[in-house]
Amino acid sequence: MSTSATCPHAHDISGLREPKLSQSVHREECTQCFDNQDGPAGIDVCLVCFNGSCLDSDRHHTRNHVLRSGHSFTLNIKRTPKKKASNRADGEEPPAKMKRLAINEEREEDKYEHTTVFKCWKCDLQGGKEIAIDTKRLTDGVMLSLSSARQSEVKAWEEEITACEHTLCLEQLQSGAIPQEGLAHCASCELTSNLWLCLACGALGCGRAQFGGTGGNGHALAHFNTTQHPVCVKLGTITPEGGADVYCYACNDARIDPELATHLGTFGINVAVQKKTEKSMTELQIEQNLLFDFSLTAEDGSALQPIFGAGATGLSNLGNRHTLFSLPLFQIRYYGKRPCGTSSAYVSPTAAAHWENCTHALPADCLECQMYKLADGLLSGRYSKPHTDHEQAPTDALAHPTPEHSPWQAGLKPAGFKALVGKGHAEFSTMRQQDAEEFFSHLLTVLRRFNHQNIRGVSESEPTETFAFGLEQRLQCQSCHRVRYRIDTMDTLSLGVPAHELADGEADTGAATVGTPDESGPGKKRYRSVSLEQCLNLFLGPSGQEALEYQCEGGCGKVNCRQMQFATFPDVLVLHAKKFQLVNWVPTKLDIPVILPENDELNLDNYLGHGLQSGEVELPDSSNTSAPSQPEVDAEALSQLEAMGFPTVSCRNALISTGNAGAEVAMEWLIMHMEDPDINVPIQTAGSGHGNAPEPPAEQVAMLADMGFTNAQAKKALRETTTHPLPSSSETKKVPPGSSRLPARYRLKAFISHKGPSVHSGHYVAHIRMPRGDAMDVDDAVGDWVLFNDEKVVRADETSVRDLKKLAYMYVFERE
Known part of the structure; x- marks a missing residue:
């Protein structure tokens, strides 16, 4: 980078304006990788659009931005920590003792010094030409603005509370x-x-x-x-x-x-x-x-050993995205297959091609850019190293950590990624803790929507489809024995977990209490362990058949039987263990131990459905009367139920089933029907044409009439809310994702655990089975499991894996 006191383009500087209050200023971190202002080269902030980009010689993000945008002036920002005084001066008063819990903002200027340099890229397209002119107005505007990272985190410790x-x-x-x-x-x-x-x-x-x-x-x-x-x-x-x-x-x-x-x-x-x-x-x-933290010590009390390298990068405050990028399809799609022996300077060819041709004005607004950025940050190993405040940690820093040298990583902070994914969503746009299963489902939806709109015709397979499978529902009238089949596309299988509380002194070998002293003790409820096979049988096996009150189109009765089975199997199966109940209006987690099969291997052959069988007669086709559609629900009540931690589909079903009578009534319905096998299957209603809809039962009409409605109003309301659990078979001919081939054998790849009383408090961590040859190859004698606890990445202790696996909230199985 060259330096000059003059610039032939200086006349263009007068047209630059400091950022507006509403603009995001990306001055802390590159928007295309996790290089930041603390690095030796710092970050270049564009003085037109305020994009932040790095100066890495392999990725060229600043130069690429200049070429794509035509914006020629940047402000380079470097941040260095101020030295900490080791001892107080004689006579200096000690710091005041904190007398109450308070959240005091730690001012950045008290901890760091900033160096800024104005640069012109028209003068030097390779590295930018340093210009020594007075740009205080622009510099102050950039440095005093609310950074993009700070804007994303501004709600981290507060809720949006309004009047009513x-x-x-x-x-x-x-x-x-x-x-x-x-x-x-x-x-x-x-x-x-x-x-x-x-x-x-x-x-x-x-x-x-x-x-x-x-x-x-x-x-x-x-x-x-x-x-x-x-x-x-x-x-x-x-x-x-x-x-x-x-x-x-x-x-x-x-x-x-x-x-x-x-x-x-x-x-x-x-x-x-x-x-x-x-x-x-x-x-x-x-x-x-x-208060909640998962133990980072082994059974013998020794500290678990941190690991570093490719695939072992910590994520601060968003630790469960590790699981997604541990899957081969996501690695290949967003990072590529790095040749063996390649250094951390490797750049994904698909990422580089996208950066050259991205149609978004700013990488921070492009989901594809942010997925490439996250994949590079997690998989390159470039950011997976011991954290140090001043200099690179010495070789003995892990054995003898000092205040300046931490045995942990600093951890990546993908606040921009989370803000982009949660944009426009009432719950995920905040910084409050999110339910892991709900955020997972939302992320898949956002990725599919983006890819469908922006990457049509791309040869790469859609990575989210690795989770998709078909769920077959079979409905049989118990009077005429005719049947109807429907196949729904799903990404997760939510399993009810039976809660059988153990009496005082009652033993259960699987009910090991795991947690902090605040969670255990004499008042801690203990539950009888159940096997994963039991949970699957309750949903998919013969014991999962449900008596359903439904008017048969043949006119022969109302009681029918419904059963669920797999129509196809996914490549990656995500199981969600529903282990919570409502206590004081808070979804409270129940620590019910779930025992996995031996060697964490799962065989699903017995749960495959086979569709219409020889000798079965289909129920009459009612599709000519009206097409099924999703009924309308009260948006405010839906939002309240979602905020309590219930899945969106369950909330909609509850509101429909209770006639949109409000969140409280729907919540009571949810609690009573939480174990229903179809709790997460969307209810369909007849569309606008109800001329041929069956006559509603007289007792239901009379009940509404007693509330003040006319008979005509009551009949119309009942016709328009008549549930159709299954459409006719002619409506379900679309080939579902996944595969029906057998055997359907799976092995546990990862599990997500949660410590805390409810799904909206406490802490999530992920255990991932890492293949040898990744970060685990430093010692062939260690086990395969790695614990990702935010920025802390350690070899998992065998005992903690065994215990936490029983109490996991989500399980991720890979097909063998």
Whole structure:
């Protein structure tokens, strides 16, 4: 890179503008790889579109951006850590002791120094020509802007809490001072903490017991059930600035009260003199998440050994995407097949070709670019090395780590990837913890949609199809014995897991308690272990047949029998173990041990369906009356149910089955039908033409008529919500994905475990069976399993693998 005080293109600089408040400034990391501002070359930020790109000699991302965009000026940014003072000066006061849980923003300028250089690429297309001119306006604009990474993480520790009709229209029925702090207690018990004040009448009630040890008997909720006063405030969380935990029981959610100070004044509470004495709900959630960590020690107490290299790169806060890129089809599609002995400088030919021809203005907005970036980051091994703040760790850093040298990696932080995948989704666009199975399904949907729209005609096979299979449903009328078949395309198989609680002192060899002391102990519920074969039989075997109330088209009865089986098998089978129930309106995880077959091998031959058999007679074809369609559901209620951790299809089925009566009614239905084999099979309804729909039962018409509807209205509503569990066979002739060849043998490739009380708190980690020759080849004597715990990547301990495998949340099997 050359340096000059003058530039013949200086007259073009006056046209450059600092970034707008709404613009993303990619100044921390390259948008096409994970090289960042901490590297020796730094990051070049385009001063027109504010794309960030690296200066690596093998990838040429900055030069490629200049050639593609025609943008010629960049600001090179390098960041170096400030040296830490080893000892305090004599007489210097020690830092103040933290007296309460708080989230203090650590200012970047206190930790790092930044060096910026203005460059012109018209003068030097190879490396950019350094220009020594006054660009303070542009430099300050870039450096003081909210970086793209920070924009993506701004919601990491907070929820979007809004007001509701109950807080906006709050009517206070009584007034008068309440007892002062220290003297107040619940009106129904003697608890003096976790107290909630009803803002309508001033009643004090204790809250529900919270995970983490905060006690409560639920008397505030009981008060709401009795009086229907919905809005309450947690006393110990009121701050002088007017902040507090406000909860609406009618909405069953945290809310904002814009007039909180006025409403509290009704009961003699002066907000200005209040002092926060208890943890807020957000702080409790954060504390709970931070408490959970999977053991990184072996059975003998020794530390598990970190591993580094290709395929062993850590991901900070998004650790379960490792599983996807451990599969050959995803590796080949997004990284290619790197020749043996190739250095980490290898660049995927398909990635390089895409970078040259990408039609998106910014790589950060292109899902294909971000998939190539993630694959390169995880599989190249370039970023898989011990973390150091100042310099490369010495060879003995792993054995004797110091504050400057960590035995772990820094970990990649794909915040931009997650933001792009979650864009526009009510749940996944936030930084709150997501359910792993739901995010997996959403990611596949996003990838398929993108590939269908942007990469038509590409010769590479669609990698998401490695999970797809056909699920056969067989419906038989128990009166006329005629049948109907339907095949649905699925990506995961959700299996109900029977919950049989063990009595005190009852032994179960498979029910090993795994977890922190907070999760185990005398109050910990223990469940009888079940085999994976039992779970499969409940869904796919003869015992999984379901008596279904359905009007036979032949007019001979209403009770039918439905059975599920595989129509085809996938190359990679993802099993989702449904092990949770609703406790205090929170989906609570049940640690039910699931015992896998010997050697983690699975044979599914007995679960293959065979379609219409000789001698079977099909049910009459009702498709000429109306085409099946997806019924409409209440979008708000659907969003509330999804936020509780239930799969979208289950939520839709619940709302349809309960007549869109609201989230609460649908949730009760979900709890009662969680073990139904078709809980995740979309309900179809008749379309707009219902002239030939069967007459609804008289008792159902009478029930609706008792609610005030006319007979005509009741009949019309019942006709339009008549469920059709299976369309006619003529509608299902499309060849399903997957293969029906036998034998269908699988071996466990990975499993995802979750530690925490609910699917929306705690922590996920992944165990992956790594082939020898990857990061595992440093010692042929070690086992195959690797634990990916965010940025921590270690050889897995045999005992922990055995125990955590039983309590896994998702299992990934590869076909042999």
